[in-house]
Amino acid sequence: MARNSISDELIIETSARLSNKVGLDNLSLKMIAEELDIKSPSLYNHISSLDDIKEKLMIYGWKELGEKAIDSAVGVSGYDALRKMCYAFYDYTTNNKGVFQAMLWYNKFKSDEMANATIKIFGILHKILEPLNISSNNVEHIIRTLRSFLEGFSLLVNNNSFGNPISIKESFDLSLDIIINGIKSLEGVK
């Protein structure tokens, strides 16, 4: 070791906080370095590029969200659990805008670590849906439906893209009603 030695975790946590404040696009090594009271080239002792930080931010975000999602689904099951998890998702992504941007844009499959980033949260979804009367193939498709909706909705809210004064919470609630009713219709249970 040498000097005060900043940990890799501190860099990511700092980047997370800063990106949530100023937006991922405006996150710079300069800014991170200043916040940590070091010079920007010193960051290269810990990371390999700005893009590297953004990838790590992506993994950090999915991990953190995964943990919150688990907490949210404790003690409930079925559609109640699904609903709680969706709210946890929305809460996290709208309260961590910068990190969520990274979660969206850097979630490509370039490495195992990246590929596994979302395993936790969508694994939970799997466990919630499994006991229902749905074919396992359809469970996979439904996870994609939910994921698309959740990521899309959060993105639109964060970007302030809904050009309409009606309540966002109501939209989210009704959307969940629609999707859940739709899933039930596949169950043949309705």
Added chain:
Amino acid sequence: MARNSISDELIIETSARLSNKVGLDNLSLKMIAEELDIKSPSLYNHISSLDDIKEKLMIYGWKELGEKAIDSAVGVSGYDALRKMCYAFYDYTTNNKGVFQAMLWYNKFKSDEMANATIKIFGILHKILEPLNISSNNVEHIIRTLRSFLEGFSLLVNNNSFGNPISIKESFDLSLDIIINGIKSLEGVK
């Protein structure tokens, strides 16, 4: 006029083509200028910044998609029309990845022109849903549901974020089944 004079449209069309090829993040004034056989500072006679181009690309994309969406819904109505429009959406966004990135990220409400970018396509959706037996307030919410799903799904496909070999087309189809059945359940018609 002076010299060969490159039109604003040509700049945007060129930018669209290039961004679809290399990704919006990699689009640069240098690249656009080279493609147009001029020097990059010359672009400033037409645009005010790289961000300005990206905003225009956003508007260009929503406009182009709006036109395709109209075409897709000609001669059909109700849920058939809805389904066709969703396919048109998916087709466009996955065949124009760079432009779609701009459509997602630059769709904030900073000006009337920007606010109106999506009016056409979501207006069509409105017309499709209006005749159904749904409260007008719910129609607005449903448009948000659909929009979230469509944008989210396209983004995930374009980013290759679905880490699963099952068919993407089947996922899309089943998702539409789910959402449409869900909407029907709101109609009380089912």
Added chain:
DNA sequence: TTGACTAAACTAATTAGATTAGTTATAATG
């Protein structure tokens, strides 16, 4: 306790791209 080792900081330099300032060429108009 000390001296070697190494991690992690530092400064200086390089590079690339966006943007600005100031200059020049050419098409259109009278």
Added chain:
DNA sequence: CATTATAACTAATCTAATTAGTTTAGTCAA
């Protein structure tokens, strides 16, 4: 043919990422 305005150009500036090379200070073995 002369004027004018537009849109090109070159030169210069600025900022941020990244690389190269240097220095400092914890750690650990003798």
